Amino acid sequence: MDKIFTKPKSLRDIPTHYCPGCGHGVAHRLVCEVVDELDIREKVIGVTPIGCAVIAYDYWEFDCCEAAHGRALAVATGIKRMRPHNLVFTYQGDGDLAAIGTAETIHAANRGENLTVIFINNAVYGMTGGQMAPTTLLEQKTATTPLGRCAKLEGYPLKISELLSCLPGVYSIERVSTDSPAKVLSAKKAIKQAFINQMEGKGFSLVEILSACPTYLGLKPIDSVKWMAETMTKEFPLGKIK
Amino acid sequence: MPKITIDRERCKGCQLCVIYCPKGLIKPESRLNKKGIQPVMFLEGAAAKRRGAASGSNCTGCKFCALICPDGAVEVYR
Ligand SMILES: Cc1ncc(C[n+]2csc(CCOP(=O)(O)OP(=O)(O)O)c2C)c(N)n1
Ligand code: SF4
Ligand code: SF4
Ligand code: SF4
Numbered sequence: 539m540d541k542i543f544t545k546p547k548s549l550r551d552i553p554t555h556y557c558p559g560c561g562h563g564v565a566h567r568l569v570c571e572v573v574d575e576l577d578i579r580e581k582v583i584g585v586t587p588i589g590c591a592v593i594a595y596d597y598w599e600f601d602c603c604e605a606a607h608g609r610a611l612a613v614a615t616g617i618k619r620m621r622p623h624n625l626v627f628t629y630q631g632d633g634d635l636a637a638i639g640t641a642e643t644i645h646a647a648n649r650g651e652n653l654t655v656i657f658i659n660n661a662v663y664g665m666t667g668g669q670m671a672p673t674t675l676l677e678q679k680t681a682t683t684p685l686g687r688c689a690k691l692e693g694y695p696l697k698i699s700e701l702l703s704c705l706p707g708v709y710s711i712e713r714v715s716t717d718s719p720a721k722v723l724s725a726k727k728a729i730k731q732a733f734i735n736q737m738e739g740k741g742f743s744l745v746e747i748l749s750a751c752p753t754y755l756g757l758k759p760i761d762s763v764k765w766m767a768e769t770m771t772k773e774f775p776l777g778k779i780k
Numbered sequence: 781m782p783k784i785t786i787d788r789e790r791c792k793g794c795q796l797c798v799i800y801c802p803k804g805l806i807k808p809e810s811r812l813n814k815k816g817i818q819p820v821m822f823l824e825g826a827a828a829k830r831r832g833a834a835s836g837s838n839c840t841g842c843k844f845c846a847l848i849c850p851d852g853a854v855e856v857y858r
Contacts, residue, residue: 562850722848
């Protein structure tokens with residue numbers, strides 16, 4: 539009997555600190571599967587965020603650099619420009635990439651930096667206690683929108699992927715999800731392509747991964763994935779954006 | 781016949797594999813693990829039938845359980 543599925547080698551064999559059902563676990567594994575399959579473990583450099591994934595570097599068996607909150611793409615730009623033969627990616631939450639880091643994100647994209655961006659959209663700030671994120675849905679209850687997000691007060695869910703797709707410097711943007719096994723497979727395909735784009739020098743490639751934060755959705759993991767499939771993907775439709 | 785193993789100490793009991801196994805072969809355990817979490821277990825043969833899996837249901841090695849597991853607790857054999 540052959541083992542047909544096990545953890546990728548680039549993923550360290552230690553338990554993570556993530557809550558039960560947290561989408562970061564799947565996203566971490568997919569990045570590692572791609573790193574293994576492309577055989578780039580010695581070449582890849584990850585830039586990790588501030589957010590629940592702040593210690594992603596503890597889970598990954600390749601070089602990483604920690605960036606200040608929101609600045610991952612500025613740090614990644616520096617690394618990539620000095621070490622163009624390395625494959626550099628950022629891994630960032632919605633608070634990191636689309637709130638405090640909006641300027642760094644937009645300008646790195648606009649410069650068409652040859653980078654791969656893994657953008658984890660879980661519609662909430664996880665690490666700090668479930669506050670509203672730019673990607674929080676209308677009517678979604680969070681610690682800072684206890685009655686639900688209201689467009690008049692807090693604006694609309696920010697579609698940063700669609701926004702970035704207008705920039706000529708951006709090569710590719712795709713939105714995927716991790717709410718079912720089939721979608722996990724598509725997510726992996728998109729991540730792999732985003733790394734291949736960088737290897738071929740195509741430029742800025744971003745994969746937005748819809749991801750569950752059961753703890754701050756206040757839903758059981760099995761209900762969180764349902765919410766993602768039925769509600770979140772209506773606001774954030776899946777597929778190739780650019 | 782294909783089968784899976786679940787690392788009960790690593791499992792966080794999210795039950796995503798339970799809802800996605802098309803054969804209904806994964807169920808919560810009655811005992812907790814060392815972290816105080818209720819892990820899940822793989823059911824084979826008579827045990828599967830007792831816990832409500834459709835009769836004749838066998839693991840197909842589809843990997844759905846492993847793909848959805850956020851914690852790398854599942855390995856699949858075929
Ligand atoms: C400069 C700075 N401002 C604010 C914070 C507080 N802070 C830490 S994580 C975070 C947001 C995390 O949300 P997100 O990026 O969506 O990641 P998640 O935890 O949901 O994965 C904030 C505001 C900080 N660490 N540094
Ligand atoms: S708070 Fe949310 S994002 Fe953070 S580890 Fe828990 S489930 Fe994951
Ligand atoms: S491999 Fe498929 S059939 Fe077998 S236990 Fe996992 S989900 Fe069920
Ligand atoms: S998906 Fe993984 S962590 Fe969740 S219950 Fe199944 S084996 Fe345990």
